Amino acid sequence: MIADNDLYRLAGWSGWLALIAFVVSGIALALFFGGAGQVFGPINDAFIAMALVALIPAVVAVDRLAVNELAPWVRVVTIAAIVGIVIASVGQVLLIVGRISLEQSYLTGSIGIAPVLAWIVLVAVLGLGPGLVPAMLGWLAIASLGAVAIAVIVAVVMTGPAVWIASVGLAIVLAAWIGGLALTLGSRAAATA
Structure with missing residues (x-):
């Protein structure tokens, strides 16, 4: 088993990688639809x-904490989240290589993202209960969930600029949360060293 300090360090760095990949995916998506x-x-899919x-x-690091x-x-x-990540990621790769359609990728994405x-x-x-992560990270998680809900509702009932505004808002909030997660876990590595 990986030592706590090493896991938190890895989680911090991989969180920053996730943030960078998320931003690049958003830029690619904007260019695609633009x-x-x-x-x-x-x-974007990759x-x-x-x-x-x-x-x-x-x-895994959050699991270790709690x-x-x-x-x-x-x-x-x-476990459900890791399985979901695998399902959604494999779906994206299958879409890229042409093994599933865009419509089928909505299924793998939805099933994967739910957990x-x-x-x-x-x-x-x-964050907001036992305080195992900073409260600010808990609030950013709630803001992320709210932004997801708003973006989905807007995308279902509207088109055009409203969808873009909701999507940009979602991207900003998720980026802040992912950055906060990376910072929190990376800082924990330093604290347990």
Whole structure:
């Protein structure tokens, strides 16, 4: 088993990698929908998969922080989140290589993201309940979940600029949360050294 300090350090660095990949995916998506070319669709898909996979050490690190106090449900959420990350990431890769359609990727994405959203709820609970992560990270997790809900609702009932505004808002809030997660876990590595 990896030592706590090493896990938190890895989770911090991989969190920053997830943030960078997430930002690149957002830029590629904007270029794709902005008409810059079809090539940016697969670039977005690849970087979304990379961002998700890069979150796995953070998922494991949060489990390490909380499993003793909040077992067994922390472990259930952790395993579900990792399985979800794998499903969503594999779906993105299958879309890139043409093995599934865009419509089929919505299924793998939805199935994969649902347990990741549950894990974000876990981070919120850990921040605002027992304080195993900073309260600010808990509030950013709640803001992220709210931004996801708003973006989905706006995308379902509207088109045009409203969807872009909701999407940009979601990207900003998620980027802040991922950055906060990376900073929190990286700082914990320094504190346990």
